[in-house]
Amino acid sequence: MSRKRATRRRFLALSGAAGLTGMAGCADQIRSATGTGNGDSSDETTDDSDDSVPGLADGVPPLETEFNSRERLRQPGKSFDDFSDLEPWTVEQGSGEADTDTVFAGEQSFKLQSNGSENVVAQRSLGGEDMTETDLSFAIRTTTPESITVNLRLVDRFGSSKVYSLREITYRSPDIGWFRASPGVFQQSEYEPDLDNLDRLEIQLLHSMPEAEVWIDDLRTHETPDQGYVMLSWDDGMLDYYETAAPLHDEYGFQTVQAPVPRWVEQGEDGTMSRSELIERQEAGDQIVVHGTHDPIAETDGSEIEGRLKADKQWYIDNGFEGANYIVYPHNSYDKTSLEQTAKYHYCGGFNQAGDVNTTNVYGFDPLALPRTIGHDLEISKRCVDLAAAHNQCTILNFHAFDANNTMPEGDYETLLEHIDSADVEVITFDDLWKMRTSNR
Numbered sequence: 479m480s481r482k483r484a485t486r487r488r489f490l491a492l493s494g495a496a497g498l499t500g501m502a503g504c505a506d507q508i509r510s511a512t513g514t515g516n517g518d519s520s521d522e523t524t525d526d527s528d529d530s531v532p533g534l535a536d537g538v539p540p541l542e543t544e545f546n547s548r549e550r551l552r553q554p555g556k557s558f559d560d561f562s563d564l565e566p567w568t569v570e571q572g573s574g575e576a577d578t579d580t581v582f583a584g585e586q587s588f589k590l591q592s593n594g595s596e597n598v599v600a601q602r603s604l605g606g607e608d609m610t611e612t613d614l615s616f617a618i619r620t621t622t623p624e625s626i627t628v629n630l631r632l633v634d635r636f637g638s639s640k641v642y643s644l645r646e647i648t649y650r651s652p653d654i655g656w657f658r659a660s661p662g663v664f665q666q667s668e669y670e671p672d673l674d675n676l677d678r679l680e681i682q683l684l685h686s687m688p689e690a691e692v693w694i695d696d697l698r699t700h701e702t703p704d705q706g707y708v709m710l711s712w713d714d715g716m717l718d719y720y721e722t723a724a725p726l727h728d729e730y731g732f733q734t735v736q737a738p739v740p741r742w743v744e745q746g747e748d749g750t751m752s753r754s755e756l757i758e759r760q761e762a763g764d765q766i767v768v769h770g771t772h773d774p775i776a777e778t779d780g781s782e783i784e785g786r787l788k789a790d791k792q793w794y795i796d797n798g799f800e801g802a803n804y805i806v807y808p809h810n811s812y813d814k815t816s817l818e819q820t821a822k823y824h825y826c827g828g829f830n831q832a833g834d835v836n837t838t839n840v841y842g843f844d845p846l847a848l849p850r851t852i853g854h855d856l857e858i859s860k861r862c863v864d865l866a867a868a869h870n871q872c873t874i875l876n877f878h879a880f881d882a883n884n885t886m887p888e889g890d891y892e893t894l895l896e897h898i899d900s901a902d903v904e905v906i907t908f909d910d911l912w913k914m915r916t917s918n919r
Contacts, residue, residue: 712737
């Protein structure tokens with residue numbers, strides 16, 4: 479990206495000119511792609527101008543999307559392992575087998591199961607593979623999404639490792655399907671691994687359930703961007719944001735994204751922002767995105783989902799909100815049916831939410847199943863920022879109101895903003911992330 483990061487020092491030098499960028503979402507608790515396309519992606523966007531970015535709105539967007547983002551961006555980057563041959567793989571713990579009936583792409587997927595409550599570990603030799611400045615993504619499907627972590631662990635010949643981790647999956651069963659994950663780095667050995675001479679790749683399934691069942695397919699590689707990114711995600715359109723958080727963002731020159739609840743705005747719910755206050759924040763640079771009906775969408779009858787999505791987006795359009803192409807699922811709830819319908823009205827959103835570090839790489843994620851971290855703890859949030867800076871990945875941090883148990887206190891939040899301002903990261907919005915994702919690298 480060509481725009482320089484807006485720092486507090488730069489902001490104060492710009493005669494009060496404010497920029498605001500971030501992202502919106504919802505976190506109530508701390509606790510898939512379909513379509514066409516195969517082989518290496520050829521739909522790369524190389525022109526950096528906004529006019530060349532498919533689906534990027536100039537002003538208030540239309541009701542329906544021009545294309546299904548999950549189909550068009552289904553297989554970004556380059557193929558690394560399509561699992562058509564499982565001979566290189568050994569299952570060290572649990573069990574694994576080829577499945578020709580349940581596939582994301584190609585002839586078969588890699589089905590992994592636990593033996594009861596134990597974790598699952600599968601590995602393959604890399605034989606000195608060079609994965610310097612390389613990120614990973616994979617297609618995943620699971621019948622047991624409730625309490626599971628999926629790790630990709632790169633190990634060099636000396637045992638030093640780098641772990642990419644999808645910390646939690648909030649895809650709701652039983653209506654399950656595939657989605658693509660491109661998790662960021664969760665941890666790395668004290669002695670950095672020799673990434674240009676790797677020994678092996680491990681897939682780890684960590685869980686706290688009676689059993690775990692996961693399908694992995696279409697492992698792909700991606701370029702690593704030149705820097706790290708942070709998105710500040712505020713849900714529900716609370717007045718606390720307008721009165722307390724927004725002035726802090728203005729001071730630092732940070733933009734954020736908000737996801738207000740239409741019914742609360744219309745009814746003038748106590749403690750929520752009005753439409754005029756939301757418009758004021760949009761004019762200041764905030765991105766106002768769809769949150770819609772504040773009930774879990776996965777619990778909505780399948781025949782009613784499209785009508786709900788259509789009516790929700792129309793409200794944001796009618797009220798002049800320019801971020802309506804993006805969506806934050808209430809309660810982080812979604813399933814196969816809702817994803818299929820959501821793609822008709824939105825290009826990007828999510829989330830798979832966790833109370834721990836849960837970051838993403840910027841070129842390989844499922845456009846409608848992003849991960850994010852609950853901003854309830856200062857140290858966890860600072861670690862998210864530090865990992866984003868160290869490994870050039872993106873962390874999406876979610877907040878609601880300072881008196882909520884899923885949001886850190888005001889003093890801690892200001893400390894976090896200071897930390898972000900001093901870190902080698904750029905604060906971005908959905909628009910910024912969408913531009914990177916559509917490059918399909």
